[in-house]
Amino acid sequence: MASKLLLIFVFVLDLIAFGLAVAAEQRRSIGTSTKDAEGNYYCVYDSDIATAYGVGAFLLLLTSQIVILVATKCLCCGSALRPGGSRTCAALLFILCWVTFFIAEICLLAGSVKNAYHTRFTTVFFKNPPSCETVRKGIFAAGGAFVVFTCIISEFYYVNYSKSRGSITSNVGGEAGVGMAAYK
Numbered sequence: 001m002a003s004k005l006l007l008i009f010v011f012v013l014d015l016i017a018f019g020l021a022v023a024a025e026q027r028r029s030i031g032t033s034t035k036d037a038e039g040n041y042y043c044v045y046d047s048d049i050a051t052a053y054g055v056g057a058f059l060l061l062l063t064s065q066i067v068i069l070v071a072t073k074c075l076c077c078g079s080a081l082r083p084g085g086s087r088t089c090a091a092l093l094f095i096l097c098w099v100t101f102f103i104a105e106i107c108l109l110a111g112s113v114k115n116a117y118h119t120r121f122t123t124v125f126f127k128n129p130p131s132c133e134t135v136r137k138g139i140f141a142a143g144g145a146f147v148v149f150t151c152i153i154s155e156f157y158y159v160n161y162s163k164s165r166g167s168i169t170s171n172v173g174g175e176a177g178v179g180m181a182a183y184k
Contacts, residue, residue, distance in 0.1 A: 007159075009067065013061075014150065020053045020060065024111065024143075025137075029115050032045075050140070053140075057140075061105065061150065065150070065154065068158055072161045075094045086163040090161040090164055093154075094157055097153045101150045104143050110139060111143060
């Protein structure tokens with residue numbers, strides 16, 4: 001049977017990661033072109049909080065994935081799973097969980113790095129005002145969406161893994177059947 005405490009713990013981690021990803025999307029750095037006393041234009045970016053939110057979501061999602069993988073022994077270690085639909089479903093969900101996890105992590109990490117780059121450095125432009133590029137709108141939102149997908153898939157994966165966990169039954173003692181005796 002699946003551990004309800006583990007499912008709740010992973011859900012809470014993923015819920016917080018989703019909230020941080022949404023907050024990062026809302027607080028992306030915005031650049032403004034500014035002219036200094038010498039007449040040079042440069043970009044000034046506002047707060048760097050979106051980077052912290054993005055990294056926080058990245059770390060929380062990573063933690064939830066590690067917890068699920070430790071609990072299931074990464075599907076490949078530990079005792080054999082009983083054959084059947086739950087085992088097949090667990091294997092497919094395991095692969096899908098990793099795919100959505102990597103997409104979410106890439107979105108969150110790329111958005112955080114791009115946001116941090118813009119808030120840390122300013123570039124001086126001599127002739128025309130700069131474009132002041134920012135993190136593309138929706139990168140943290142995409143990461144948040146894949147956090148939700150990863151949460152749902154990993155929870156189903158854990159439940160299916162728990163259903164199919166256990167040793168394969170063998171014909172050793174106590175079972176009905178024809179016993180073998182020595183030939184006389």
